[in-house]
Every structure is written in C-alpha cells, then in structure tokens.
Amino acid sequence: MIETRRKINSAQHYFAPEDIDYITAQVPEILRTRLTQGQRVKAFEAAARAAIGSRYAVAANTCTSALEMTMRALGIGPGDEVIVPPQTFIATAFAVVHSGATPIFADIRKETHCLDPEDVARRITPNTKAVILVHMAGLITPDLPALQDLCRRHSLALIEDAAHAHGASKGGKMAGTLGTAGCFSYYATKVIAAGEGGIISTDDDALHETLRSYQWRGQDLSVKDEEVFIYAGRNVRMTEFSALCGIVQYQRLEEFVARRNRVAEIYTARLREALPEVVPVAVPEDTRHSYWKYIVNLPERVSRRELQRHMKARYDLPINWSYYPPVHLMPVFRTLYGFTEGHLPVAEQVLQHNVNLPMHAALSDDDAEYVMDTFIEGYKALLGT
Numbered sequence: 576m577i578e579t580r581r582k583i584n585s586a587q588h589y590f591a592p593e594d595i596d597y598i599t600a601q602v603p604e605i606l607r608t609r610l611t612q613g614q615r616v617k618a619f620e621a622a623a624r625a626a627i628g629s630r631y632a633v634a635a636n637t638c639t640s641a642l643e644m645t646m647r648a649l650g651i652g653p654g655d656e657v658i659v660p661p662q663t664f665i666a667t668a669f670a671v672v673h674s675g676a677t678p679i680f681a682d683i684r685k686e687t688h689c690l691d692p693e694d695v696a697r698r699i700t701p702n703t704k705a706v707i708l709v710h711m712a713g714l715i716t717p718d719l720p721a722l723q724d725l726c727r728r729h730s731l732a733l734i735e736d737a738a739h740a741h742g743a744s745k746g747g748k749m750a751g752t753l754g755t756a757g758c759f760s761y762y763a764t765k766v767i768a769a770g771e772g773g774i775i776s777t778d779d780d781a782l783h784e785t786l787r788s789y790q791w792r793g794q795d796l797s798v799k800d801e802e803v804f805i806y807a808g809r810n811v812r813m814t815e816f817s818a819l820c821g822i823v824q825y826q827r828l829e830e831f832v833a834r835r836n837r838v839a840e841i842y843t844a845r846l847r848e849a850l851p852e853v854v855p856v857a858v859p860e861d862t863r864h865s866y867w868k869y870i871v872n873l874p875e876r877v878s879r880r881e882l883q884r885h886m887k888a889r890y891d892l893p894i895n896w897s898y899y900p901p902v903h904l905m906p907v908f909r910t911l912y913g914f915t916e917g918h919l920p921v922a923e924q925v926l927q928h929n930v931n932l933p934m935h936a937a938l939s940d941d942d943a944e945y946v947m948d949t950f951i952e953g954y955k956a957l958l959g960t
C-alpha cells in the first residue's frame with residue numbers, strides 16, 4: 576500500500592535556478608532597448624535552426640500563427656483542401672479554416688495516434704494541396720516514409736505540426752526537417768517553453784522569403800524607407816522576453832528530452848511487467864520520441880473517467896487525455912461541415928480509451944517509480960486484475 580502521497584503534476588515547465596538568474600539579469604537590458612522582435616528573437620531563431628538542423632527558422636508569437644503563416648505562404652486558400660488528423664489540438668485544423676481552405680480529416684492508427692497513410696491516400700482529391708502531419712505527443716510515426724511518398728507522388732506540401740516534437744527524430748533526421756515546413760510551439764507546457772512562441776523551420780528559399788514577409792504582417796522587406804505591404808498578414812511578432820526564455824530552454828533541450836525518455840523507459844518497463852493490458856504507443860528502434868505526453872491505450876472495458884477519479888481521490892495522481900472529442904466531432908466542425916459519428920472510426924474508438932500519465936522534465940527516476948507504484952496499485956484495486 577502506498578503510504579505517503581507525493582505531489583506530481585501532469586505537466587509543467589522547468590527553469591533551473593541558474594537559468595532564472597540569467598533571465599532575470601537580462602531583463603533590464605530588454606527594458607532599456609527593444610521589447611519585441613529584436614536581437615533575442617534573432618538569437619532564438621538561430622538556436623532553433625541549430626537544434627532542428629533546418630536552413631531557416633522563422634519566429635512567431637505562437638505555433639498557431641506559425642501554422643497560419645505557413646498556409647498563407649504556401650498560397651493555400653479558398654477551394655483548396657488540406658488533410659489533417661483528428662487527434663490534434665484544434666489549432667491545426669483552424670489554421671486551414673482561417674486560410675479559407677477546407678480541412679479534410681483522415682483517420683489515425685491506434686498504435687501511433689498519428690495519420691494512417693492508407694486513409695490519407697483515400698482522401699486525396701484534385702483539390703488537395705497539403706497534408707499536415709502532427710507528430711502526436713512527440714512521436715514521428717513509422718508511417719512517415721509512406722506519407723512522404725504520397726506527398727511526393729501527388730505534389731502535396733507536407734507540413735509537420737511539430738508542436739510536441741522538439742528534439743524528436745527518426746533515422747537521425749530531426750522533426751522539422753521531414754517535409755516542406757515544420758511548425759513548433761513554445762507554449763508553457765511544451766517540451767521547451769517560452770510562455771508563448773512559435774517557429775517555422777524550412778529549407779525552402781522561396782518559402783522562407785515569403786514567411787519573412789508574413790513575420791512582418793506581409794511587408795515588402797525589399798523596400799527600406801516605407802512600410803509597403805504585399806500580403807494580407809497579421810501581427811505575429813514574438814516578444815524579446817519570450818525569446819529570452821526560449822534561448823535558455825534550447826540549451827536544455829537535450830537534457831529535457833533525455834529525462835522525458837528516461838521517465839518513459841521506467842513507465843514502459845513497469846507497465847510491461849505488471850499491467851500488459853495497458854499499452855503505450857509503440858516507438859520503433861530508429862525513432863527518438865520527445866515525450867511531450869506519455870500516452871497509453873486502455874482496454875475498452877476500462878472507464879478512463881472512473882480511473883481518473885480513483886487516481887485523484889486515492890493518490891492525488893493526475894491522469895488525463897489530450898483532445899477529446901476528436902477534432903472533426905468538435906461542435907464547430909459538426910456545424911461547419913456536418914460531421915457525425917462514424918466518419919473516422921479508428922480515432923473515434925481509440926480516443927475514448929487512452930490516457931496520459933504524468934510527464935515533464937522535472938520528474939526524477941524516483942518520481943517515475945512512484946507514479947508507477949500508485950498507478951499499478953490503483954488500477955489493480957479498481958479493476959481487480
């Protein structure tokens with residue numbers, strides 16, 4: 576029986592004391608000089624470029640903006656279709672809607688929670704312009720080669736929604752370098768956190784040039800003495816404060832991803848031994864997961880709501896799930912496009928039966944063992960396994 580309760584958060588950011596001191600020392604200079612889109616934003620872009628290994632990195636205030644800028648810069652608009660998964664944050668699909676194009680939802684695979692290439696192939700039409708692949712929770716799907724091949728054969732842009740995938744890789748290639756462009760989030764609970772922030776990575780010269788203009792609301796950057804606008808952009812500026820946090824967090828990226836992987840390793844080993852019916856998302860040998868979340872699929876007989884209540888009441892252990900209802904069944908998309916149950920059978924089934932276990936870079940090995948002690952004990956007590 577677990578005797579002592581430990582406070583475990585499901586997610587949190589982490590700044591080491593010396594990082595807090597460094598950030599604090601930099602603030603007066605920001606206040607005396609430039610508050611937004613200055614030298615620190617440039618340095619943040621350089622840090623992102625170095626970590627991702629892309630030729631370019633363009634900063635924005637959020638990943639939402641990064642996705643929307645990418646849609647616009649690729650010329651995606653009314654009459655176009657963009658394939659998106661239903662297992663994602665609403666922002667992925669909204670980026671398509673706000674471009675004027677239509678989001679076409681394709682199903683996911685239970686084992687990966689990422690797009691199923693076979694269903695993507697079925698949904699391609701002459702109007703399809705792009706596929707947005709979400710590296711769900713930080714997993715680069717083993718189906719990536721099939722998706723890349725589909726996009727090549729149909730001349731579609733492959734946009735990585737890498738909001739969760741800082742430091743993730745497959746076959747030595749980093750998230751953000753696997754398609755036409757990659758969009759990253761630096762929101763407070765992401766793998767690295769700047770409060771708010773976004774980056775678009777790309778190797779494409781022309782796309783980069785257009786994105787630079789959108790970074791300045793669509794300004795013609797070749798005109799020096801006037802503010803002349805060539806595209807209908809928005810305010811997507813990143814502040815120097817966020818950039819400063821982002822620079823400092825990038826120095827910890829490797830450490831953070833390694834820690835998250837270590838916690839995952841403990842969870843996976845303990846579950847395999849004690850609760851094999853609780854199945855983590857599978858990670859192939861050639862893949863480094865960034866573990867924004869640690870997702871497990873539960874047997875259908877388990878009520879995750881009941882499990883959540885039990886873990887909270889008995890141990891104060893937070894268990895939750897990301898993204899429910901599946902995005903296509905959100906009221907907004909039911910209203911806009913008339914989606915009903917049955918449209919994407921795998922996602923609709925799988926997303927009722929998954930949970931996330933606590934995951935962040937401040938969890939020690941001992942915390943991870945404690946999470947497993949409580950989860951396994953609580954699960955067995957509730958379900959009698």
Ligand SMILES: Cc1ncc(COP(=O)(O)O)c(C=O)c1O
Pocket residue numbers: 637638639640663664666667709736738739759760761762771772773
């Ligand atoms: C998959 C995914 N895409 C996009 C976003 C949007 O990111 P942001 O909050 O930085 O706008 C999020 C944020 O949670 C996300 O999880």
